[in-house]
Amino acid sequence: MTVSLRYDDGTLRAEGDALDELPGVEYDARSHTGRAPAHRYAAIRDWLDRNDRAVDDDVLALDTVPDLHSDYELRSYQQDALDAWAAGGGGDEPLPNRGCIELPTGSGKTVVAIGAIERLQTPTLVVVPTLDLVHQWRTELEREFDAPVGQFGGGEQRAEVLTVSTYDSAYLKAEDIGDRFGLVVFDEVHHLGGEGFRDIGRLLAAPARMGLTATFERPDDAHEIIEELVGPLVYRLSVDDLAGDHLARYDVKQLTVELTPDERERYEEHQSTFTDYLARSNIRFTSGSDYQELIKRSGTDPEAREALLAKQRARRIMMGSQAKVDALADILDDHRGDRVIVFTAHNALAYDISERFLIPTITHETGTSERREVLEKFRDGTYSRVVTSNVLDEGVDVPDANVAVILSGSGSEREFTQRLGRILRPKTDGGRALLYELVSAETAEERVASRRRG
DNA sequence: TTGACTCAACATCCTTTGCTACAA
DNA sequence: TTGTAGGTTTCCATGTTGAGTCA
Numbered sequence: 115m116t117v118s119l120r121y122d123d124g125t126l127r128a129e130g131d132a133l134d135e136l137p138g139v140e141y142d143a144r145s146h147t148g149r150a151p152a153h154r155y156a157a158i159r160d161w162l163d164r165n166d167r168a169v170d171d172d173v174l175a176l177d178t179v180p181d182l183h184s185d186y187e188l189r190s191y192q193q194d195a196l197d198a199w200a201a202g203g204g205g206d207e208p209l210p211n212r213g214c215i216e217l218p219t220g221s222g223k224t225v226v227a228i229g230a231i232e233r234l235q236t237p238t239l240v241v242v243p244t245l246d247l248v249h250q251w252r253t254e255l256e257r258e259f260d261a262p263v264g265q266f267g268g269g270e271q272r273a274e275v276l277t278v279s280t281y282d283s284a285y286l287k288a289e290d291i292g293d294r295f296g297l298v299v300f301d302e303v304h305h306l307g308g309e310g311f312r313d314i315g316r317l318l319a320a321p322a323r324m325g326l327t328a329t330f331e332r333p334d335d336a337h338e339i340i341e342e343l344v345g346p347l348v349y350r351l352s353v354d355d356l357a358g359d360h361l362a363r364y365d366v367k368q369l370t371v372e373l374t375p376d377e378r379e380r381y382e383e384h385q386s387t388f389t390d391y392l393a394r395s396n397i398r399f400t401s402g403s404d405y406q407e408l409i410k411r412s413g414t415d416p417e418a419r420e421a422l423l424a425k426q427r428a429r430r431i432m433m434g435s436q437a438k439v440d441a442l443a444d445i446l447d448d449h450r451g452d453r454v455i456v457f458t459a460h461n462a463l464a465y466d467i468s469e470r471f472l473i474p475t476i477t478h479e480t481g482t483s484e485r486r487e488v489l490e491k492f493r494d495g496t497y498s499r500v501v502t503s504n505v506l507d508e509g510v511d512v513p514d515a516n517v518a519v520i521l522s523g524s525g526s527e528r529e530f531t532q533r534l535g536r537i538l539r540p541k542t543d544g545g546r547a548l549l550y551e552l553v554s555a556e557t558a559e560e561r562v563a564s565r566r567r568g
Numbered sequence: 569t570t571g572a573c574t575c576a577a578c579a580t581c582c583t584t585t586g587c588t589a590c591a592a
Numbered sequence: 593t594t595g596t597a598g599g600t601t602t603c604c605a606t607g608t609t610g611a612g613t614c615a
Contacts, residue, residue, distance in 0.1 A: 243609080244610080282576095283611080310576090310577065311578085334579095398583075406600090408581095409604060413602080426604080429581085459580095483570095505609095528579095561584095562582095
């Protein structure tokens, strides 16, 4: 009656009796073997243990770990988050050491993971979206633990007891290394909802899983898949919960500006090209995904294509209106002594601002060395202002500022939260941070702006 | 090691009105 | 009656990143 479990290239192989009772296992009667995606390992083991079934478990191949001890003292909310995670939660049969934690940028998410590593004393894989974060995590882990730290990504492929990987490299290697870790930490776990990246979660057998993010929910509802792969949201604090204690207090000022008559005319023309097409072709946006229908049509229907292009042009006008640039001039004037980051939605606008106000700019076209130089000079005070598009939203260690100006942006709540996070590091003088949001009156931007505020 | 390139993957992209079929 | 879910699978454009290749 013994059930034997093995890891086999990203799946679990089960042999024995009554395999069809096991949760998530597909039984093949001919070969008398069962198969399940590797992420079901913890649930299957849990079921077997609860039903007093004998198990020959050879799934994990874990290296022995040195004593993983960190001197870090968790803040009370970090401790609460760690405890909630250890208890698991949600669902009918919650599994321990599983779940996602939502904490604002700058509140010390890394430290919660370090606490988990120390508690479990098991080989751990940390998965992060960018190489910048790979380096930050390596530095952190090497400082906290007396253990070698390996890396997947950025040209290195070396596994150690503690290993940091990009999502891309984890995707490529998951099948090979899926049995070598007892704990996996997904930093910026919302990425795991991506169509391809979710396979990483499926192919790993690690029973303990932690997801960290500042914005758990996804507009496409893929966080439900994340809950299945990592665990439910077990702990959550918002920026407002920590403002004043561990993050700076802040104010948001929304400034409404008018289009010039010429801009207004062009905006209305493009916008109506778009809406006229919608009316004519009977397209209704009853759900968010209906926009896909329009995009699909534009592949074959020139009018649909023209409608979309017109919409693009209208967006560009409202997002980069003259009045916004003028308002920015006033803001920069009012904040001569402050450290200001200006955000735009389009590179062209970022370059315009850069030229007009002589502010250094960072976009994805900025090379690594130049980028490093600009950030370094912003950090040491040589520059007090930076203009950027979407580059600094996530995964880059950006020096603190106290004023942010959103000249234009998408309706994404995530983008807004990340941009706000850039100014929330506690101020030495206890001062408040200030975020300006510029919105063109009577345009679709009013709706966009309200959407991103949740 | 670096830099320049290509490629693939991911994310956002949206209007305010009310179709159609089916289940509770 | 009322409320809720609903077929299809791919991609107009822009921004961003990591991996891989080649010099």
